[in-house]
Amino acid sequence: MLSPCPFPLYILQKCIPNSWKPRITTPPIESAPSLHFNSHQSLINTLLSSITTFASQSKFSKAFNHYSVLKTHVPSSSLAIIRAISALLSPCIAALSPRYGELLHAHIIVLGHQQNPVLVPKLVHLYSSFGLLSEAHLLFEDSSYVGSVFSWNVLISAYLKHGFYWEVLCAYKQMVDRGVRPDSFTHTSVLKACGCEFDLGFGRWVHWCMDCRYLRMRQGVYVYNALVSMYVKCEQLNVARSLFEKMPVRDVVSWNSMITGYACKDMWKQAFEMFDRMCAENGKVNVITWNILASGCLRTGNYKGVLGLIARMRSHGVFLDSVTVLIGLVACSQAGFGKLGKEIHGFAIRGNHDGAENVKNAMITMYSQCKYLEQAYKLFCSMETKSVITWNSMIAGFAYSDRLKEATSILREMLAFSLEPNYVTIVTILSLCARMVDRRYGRELHCYILRRKTFADYLLLDNALVDLYSKSGKILEAQRLFDFMDVKDKVTCTSLIAGYGMQGKGRTSLKLFEEMKVYGIKPDHVTMVAILSACSRSGLVSQGEMLFQMMAGDYQINPQMEHFSCMVELYGRAGLLIQAKQLIMEMPFQPSSAILASLLVACRIKEDLLIGEWAADKLLQLRPEKLEFYVLIANMYSDASSCSKLVNVNTLIKALCMENSSFYVCADALYGG
Numbered sequence: 001m002l003s004p005c006p007f008p009l010y011i012l013q014k015c016i017p018n019s020w021k022p023r024i025t026t027p028p029i030e031s032a033p034s035l036h037f038n039s040h041q042s043l044i045n046t047l048l049s050s051i052t053t054f055a056s057q058s059k060f061s062k063a064f065n066h067y068s069v070l071k072t073h074v075p076s077s078s079l080a081i082i083r084a085i086s087a088l089l090s091p092c093i094a095a096l097s098p099r100y101g102e103l104l105h106a107h108i109i110v111l112g113h114q115q116n117p118v119l120v121p122k123l124v125h126l127y128s129s130f131g132l133l134s135e136a137h138l139l140f141e142d143s144s145y146v147g148s149v150f151s152w153n154v155l156i157s158a159y160l161k162h163g164f165y166w167e168v169l170c171a172y173k174q175m176v177d178r179g180v181r182p183d184s185f186t187h188t189s190v191l192k193a194c195g196c197e198f199d200l201g202f203g204r205w206v207h208w209c210m211d212c213r214y215l216r217m218r219q220g221v222y223v224y225n226a227l228v229s230m231y232v233k234c235e236q237l238n239v240a241r242s243l244f245e246k247m248p249v250r251d252v253v254s255w256n257s258m259i260t261g262y263a264c265k266d267m268w269k270q271a272f273e274m275f276d277r278m279c280a281e282n283g284k285v286n287v288i289t290w291n292i293l294a295s296g297c298l299r300t301g302n303y304k305g306v307l308g309l310i311a312r313m314r315s316h317g318v319f320l321d322s323v324t325v326l327i328g329l330v331a332c333s334q335a336g337f338g339k340l341g342k343e344i345h346g347f348a349i350r351g352n353h354d355g356a357e358n359v360k361n362a363m364i365t366m367y368s369q370c371k372y373l374e375q376a377y378k379l380f381c382s383m384e385t386k387s388v389i390t391w392n393s394m395i396a397g398f399a400y401s402d403r404l405k406e407a408t409s410i411l412r413e414m415l416a417f418s419l420e421p422n423y424v425t426i427v428t429i430l431s432l433c434a435r436m437v438d439r440r441y442g443r444e445l446h447c448y449i450l451r452r453k454t455f456a457d458y459l460l461l462d463n464a465l466v467d468l469y470s471k472s473g474k475i476l477e478a479q480r481l482f483d484f485m486d487v488k489d490k491v492t493c494t495s496l497i498a499g500y501g502m503q504g505k506g507r508t509s510l511k512l513f514e515e516m517k518v519y520g521i522k523p524d525h526v527t528m529v530a531i532l533s534a535c536s537r538s539g540l541v542s543q544g545e546m547l548f549q550m551m552a553g554d555y556q557i558n559p560q561m562e563h564f565s566c567m568v569e570l571y572g573r574a575g576l577l578i579q580a581k582q583l584i585m586e587m588p589f590q591p592s593s594a595i596l597a598s599l600l601v602a603c604r605i606k607e608d609l610l611i612g613e614w615a616a617d618k619l620l621q622l623r624p625e626k627l628e629f630y631v632l633i634a635n636m637y638s639d640a641s642s643c644s645k646l647v648n649v650n651t652l653i654k655a656l657c658m659e660n661s662s663f664y665v666c667a668d669a670l671y672g673g
Helices: 009-014 040-056 060-071 079-094 098-111 119-129 133-142 149-161 165-177 184-197 200-209 220-233 237-246 252-264 268-281 287-299 303-315 322-335 338-350 357-369 373-382 388-400 404-416 423-436 439-452 458-471 475-484 490-502 506-518 525-538 541-555 561-573 577-586 593-606 609-621 627-639 643-659 661-671
Strands: none
Touching: 040 060, 040 079, 060 079, 079 098, 079 119, 098 119, 119 133, 119 149, 133 149, 149 165, 149 184, 165 184, 165 200, 184 200, 184 220, 200 220, 220 237, 220 252, 237 252, 252 268, 252 287, 268 287, 287 303, 287 322, 303 322, 322 338, 322 357, 338 357, 357 373, 357 388, 373 388, 388 404, 388 423, 404 423, 423 439, 423 458, 439 458, 458 475, 458 490, 475 490, 490 506, 490 525, 506 525, 525 541, 525 561, 541 561, 561 577, 561 593, 577 593, 577 609, 593 609, 593 627, 609 627, 609 643, 627 643
């Protein structure tokens, strides 16, 4: 529990206005109520009504003036005074006016009402609403109403609101120990705290202590929902499902809790089954439910599923909120669905969501990644105020299309507006420089990093710099930076391994790979591509074979297309074409055009016409999109003197050139007119 601290009573007493100390017989003229009343009680009722009205409108000066008048007509111990103070306390919370609250508390102490059962809970609520939980707890402990479940609920609710979940549990235990019987509100609050604390043991104890009649009452659905939510958060889905099935009545919260539980565990089949059942039984599905499922599809890369759900939302008449719009825009960005992205932009405009900064940033990203850079830039320029995230979105948009000049121009414009880029900005441009093998901008940014020295994440920046220097052939600079880094991760090591591999220094890459394991850094699939590629470039066949075989067993990495491609290239460079062909035939999936083209090139270099013709046949069956592959096939058939096949390929090339003008230009360049 929070340790209570003594009240600064002498400070509180200073808050009492002078108008409350002497007896005032006449109120201020501007706010004085009419003095023509038939009876004394009529005057009191009118004053109370005026106090309540002015306080609810946050007109505290007028409310207190009327209260001063009331004090002259009734004794301080009367019920009217209690009602008036109570009416004044609640609006202090709504109006966020702690000064008036302290003033009232001081007055309550002077009048001797600090133990009043009506005022104590309101004072506890007042202090807790302003985050003064120690004061609220002290007030509660000093009162003689710790036996009231209502007072405990006020305190527990305050702790819960401010995220003091452990204090909620302690308060509940004290409450039970003192013999106070919790009600349904108490249980709902405490179970929520158990879920937030992931305290399954305490949650089970609360469940065990709970009176079953609360589950049968009208408020039972709220207690059931709290129980289901608690067990879901504590990953006890079977228990949560059992309780869910026992519920006599379910609301949207009940269904959403179960769907969220399945979604968080990536149990999408059960989540969608629950959703379909909800539609059939409940009929009312709110936008939160749709968003839970759409975000799940987004997390698993099912972008078509996201857009399908949004279409279903529209057909069911569900209004798209800003979260739905964001999810849809991200899905369109990742899948490259530009036209659908424009439609979602239209939904955002009609729903007045297009003004939100995060929505506009998502639109800029969507247009950029869907190759609509002009629209992205227009949207960017139309924004009156731009945060660093907005600038980053536009820079990333140009970077996505490898537009280095435009990306750096936006960065300079950003600096001209006196906005300091963050580490995301710098990493984005450094990564672009690495792809474009442009050291000039990279060095400038490196100097900027050294001068500024106030970035939040230096590891990402250092990784980007190591990657830049490695890819641009400055391996010694990359190594020097690597050596000076205090913290390294698999990204750092992978970049340097790849850099040495590109220089033909495969043995250095292998040494670094072993050091990486010694430091407890586990390689991932990208690291394996880098080390296998290094072995390929350096002709380290046995080492490459050993690493490839160790992937699944030692590193729990299932070989993907890129790893098989590295191995085919390794065998091809070493002239082991039979092994390369055998590996392609044993692949668990269909070989890509690039793998077959790699083998085809190796066969031409090594003059192996038999395997070369086999690779050409396989590549032709895939109908590749690149004209260069057809030229490779034609050259292979020409070398193998397969005239009929050569004629067929040339005919196919001509047909493709007729269909696609870009093919015609490429063919003209490749064949020399």
